[in-house]
Amino acid sequence: MDYSTLTNQELIELLKRRDSQTPLGLVWERNEIEHDRALNDDFVAMSVRQELSEGAAPWANLLIEGDNFDALRYLRMTFKGKVKVICIDPPYNTGNKDFIYNDKYVAKDDRFKHSTWLEFMYRRLLLAKELLRNDGVIFVNIGEDEFGHLSMLMDKVFPGMKIGTFVWKRRSGSNDAKGAFLSVDHEYVLCYANTDFSFCGQTKACLDYANPDNDQRGPWVSGDLTKAHTRHQRPEAFYPIQNPETGLWYPCDPGRVWSFASEKKVKPGQKLRSRTMEQLIEERRILWPPNERTACYTSLVELRSAIEDGSAPHNLKVDIPDLEFWVGKKMGYGKPRYKKFCSELKSKEKPLSTWIMPAASKKDELRELESESAQFIVSGYTAEGTALLQKIMNNKDFSYPKPLSLIKALLEQSTSNAGGDIIVDFFGGSATTGHAVMELNAEDEGDRRFIIVSSTESTSAEPDRNVCRDIARTRLSNVIKGYSYRQGGKVFKVDSIAGDFAYLTISKMPSESVGLRISHEQVWLALQLIATNRLFPYDQNLLWQIAEFDDQAVIYLPETSTKAVEEIAKTVVRFSSVVIYSWEPGIIRRHLDHPGVTVTKIPEYLVQSFGV
Numbered sequence: 001m002d003y004s005t006l007t008n009q010e011l012i013e014l015l016k017r018r019d020s021q022t023p024l025g026l027v028w029e030r031n032e033i034e035h036d037r038a039l040n041d042d043f044v045a046m047s048v049r050q051e052l053s054e055g056a057a058p059w060a061n062l063l064i065e066g067d068n069f070d071a072l073r074y075l076r077m078t079f080k081g082k083v084k085v086i087c088i089d090p091p092y093n094t095g096n097k098d099f100i101y102n103d104k105y106v107a108k109d110d111r112f113k114h115s116t117w118l119e120f121m122y123r124r125l126l127l128a129k130e131l132l133r134n135d136g137v138i139f140v141n142i143g144e145d146e147f148g149h150l151s152m153l154m155d156k157v158f159p160g161m162k163i164g165t166f167v168w169k170r171r172s173g174s175n176d177a178k179g180a181f182l183s184v185d186h187e188y189v190l191c192y193a194n195t196d197f198s199f200c201g202q203t204k205a206c207l208d209y210a211n212p213d214n215d216q217r218g219p220w221v222s223g224d225l226t227k228a229h230t231r232h233q234r235p236e237a238f239y240p241i242q243n244p245e246t247g248l249w250y251p252c253d254p255g256r257v258w259s260f261a262s263e264k265k266v267k268p269g270q271k272l273r274s275r276t277m278e279q280l281i282e283e284r285r286i287l288w289p290p291n292e293r294t295a296c297y298t299s300l301v302e303l304r305s306a307i308e309d310g311s312a313p314h315n316l317k318v319d320i321p322d323l324e325f326w327v328g329k330k331m332g333y334g335k336p337r338y339k340k341f342c343s344e345l346k347s348k349e350k351p352l353s354t355w356i357m358p359a360a361s362k363k364d365e366l367r368e369l370e371s372e373s374a375q376f377i378v379s380g381y382t383a384e385g386t387a388l389l390q391k392i393m394n395n396k397d398f399s400y401p402k403p404l405s406l407i408k409a410l411l412e413q414s415t416s417n418a419g420g421d422i423i424v425d426f427f428g429g430s431a432t433t434g435h436a437v438m439e440l441n442a443e444d445e446g447d448r449r450f451i452i453v454s455s456t457e458s459t460s461a462e463p464d465r466n467v468c469r470d471i472a473r474t475r476l477s478n479v480i481k482g483y484s485y486r487q488g489g490k491v492f493k494v495d496s497i498a499g500d501f502a503y504l505t506i507s508k509m510p511s512e513s514v515g516l517r518i519s520h521e522q523v524w525l526a527l528q529l530i531a532t533n534r535l536f537p538y539d540q541n542l543l544w545q546i547a548e549f550d551d552q553a554v555i556y557l558p559e560t561s562t563k564a565v566e567e568i569a570k571t572v573v574r575f576s577s578v579v580i581y582s583w584e585p586g587i588i589r590r591h592l593d594h595p596g597v598t599v600t601k602i603p604e605y606l607v608q609s610f611g612v
């Protein structure tokens with residue numbers, strides 16, 4: 001803006017307006033007009049490359065080659081509100097020329113280094129947000145360099161949706177990279193979710209529970225009957241208890257009172273959240289110490305001297321109130337406990353901990369943590385990802401893939417094996433996420449599906465580089481077909497696992513001429529993804545294309561002909577609902593006037609779905 005043309009009053013008004021609007025949060029240089037243009041100036045179409053795809057059609061999974069900004073614009077048209085998990089590992093902006101943006105690189109010390117990266121991420125995250133289901137979640141991997149900025153950016157794009165940050169250990173060794181004698185060994189996974197999302201946690205396995213006395217109420221464990229409060233803090237929970245069968249009395253520990261209230265101590269109108277001690281005794285849930293050593297003191301003097309010489313039951317102290325109560329009472333020395341039944345666990349699930357354990361942790365340490373109340377996920381170091389990719393590819397052409405175990409663990413916790421959950425990774429790199437999805441499906445017979453976007457990473461210096469084709473595709477293909485690798489002079493074979501993918505490439509065309517430039521194949525691909533989420537290739541030998549699912553069908557009629565319309569008329573009667581996409585819907589409607597048949601015009605339909 002040319003401020004020199006503004007009057008004093010206009011400048012004051014402008015300043016006032018700006019001051020009142022200053023938002024809390026992140027500020028970076030951005031050009032909104034350029035952003036709008038980038039979003040809407042052209043239309044993205046995709047084509048299937050059958051020779052690079054894997055498995056038989058219809059394909060459930062997609063591997064998309066190209067810039068993820070374009071891919072996301074396309075996915076917004078075809079998968080809006082349908083994605084369960086977005087799991088991305090963007091360039092960490094370490095200053096090592098690690099991200100491609102409008103084909104320009106930003107220098108390490110460039111003042112705009114953060115702004116350029118933030119704008120790059122902002123545009124992509126805004127689009128990604130639209131893909132998420134109501135119970136969808138996005139995981140974003142990030143290192144220390146951009147952790148702070150990214151958190152604020154995520155808050156801006158996903159306001160109120162933050163659910164936490166995972167921390168994991170990325171390596172076993174150490175190095176003082178920052179010159180401050182600090183080894184930065186961790187990375188983060190930021191986690192934002194829509195309202196209906198929840199992690200699976202873990203069912204508390206009642207493994208420690210047993211039923212040695214055949215209790216009708218099922219397996220139980222022995223629980224602590226006391227809690228960490230003193231008699232001064234909780235005087236109402238400090239009282240004696242008696243075993244009704246043996247008549248033995250047990251004094252309360254003044255430093256750790258009973259965890260259950262006594263009916264005798266409940267104040268009028270007081271509501272209790274748990275059972276009373278009397279109920280527990282009545283329900284035979286107290287585990288009284290067996291074969292007890294006992295004591296009984298006939299006078300206060302005798303009792304005091306036993307307390308002082310340490311021979312009395314330990315919970316008795318000379319300064320407790322009502323000491324004379326214990327004179328003449330037959331007492332036990334042991335600690336009563338109580339039966340905790342597995343069937344009564346308040347929550348059968350352990351929540352997920354944000355602390356990710358390294359796979360290299362000692363087994364004992366893990367076992368100890370497992371018995372805690374949270375579920376820990378376990379991940380290998382970055383080296384795990386590198387070693388695995390090298391085995392699958394037999395080369396080191398891609399640096400720093402994520403450890404498969406990390407991605408698998410996150411997906412296992414955020415998806416289910418039924419219902420066709422869709423998982424998107426638009427910074428796919430070597431397609432670790434696709435690999436993780438297939439492995440999880442193989443383990444729990446799941447039907448999860450993946451959409452991976454991977455760039456070529458080609459530059460003017462390396463115009464033929466194609467990470468998507470040569471790394472991501474080869475990796476996924478090898479995993480699907482099975483592969484072998486050499487280690488220590490031996491050959492190891494890894495079995496094939498079920499999976500497929502369609503390999504898609506991107507082309508762009510001016511929005512106003514979509515109708516002239518888009519190919520029938522590209523139309524058919526987009527229509528199928530919008531309507532069915534699965535992909536049949538385009539068959540040039542047919543007059544019209546059909547994708548069937550359940551008792552519904554989607555039909556595409558590239559050119560109107562009497563023969564095609566007659567054939568379609570015979571076919572539609574088999575389905576309860578059919579959508580027919582045509583360039584001349586008027587003519588088709590006249591000939592296909594069946595209930596359940598809708599005829600829609602191309603290309604307005606696509607352009608409308610594509611736009612904001």
Ligand SMILES: C[S@@+](CC[C@H](N)C(=O)[O-])C[C@H]1O[C@@H](n2cnc3c(N)ncnc32)[C@H](O)[C@@H]1O
Nearest residue numbers: 067068089100401402427428429430431432455
């Ligand atoms: C940190 S790596 C992801 C590695 C991946 N998680 C794995 O396990 O292989 C980031 C990837 O994002 C890719 N990338 C960067 N800019 C991109 C863009 N505009 N569109 C698509 N991919 C992009 C880079 O090529 C790189 O492969």
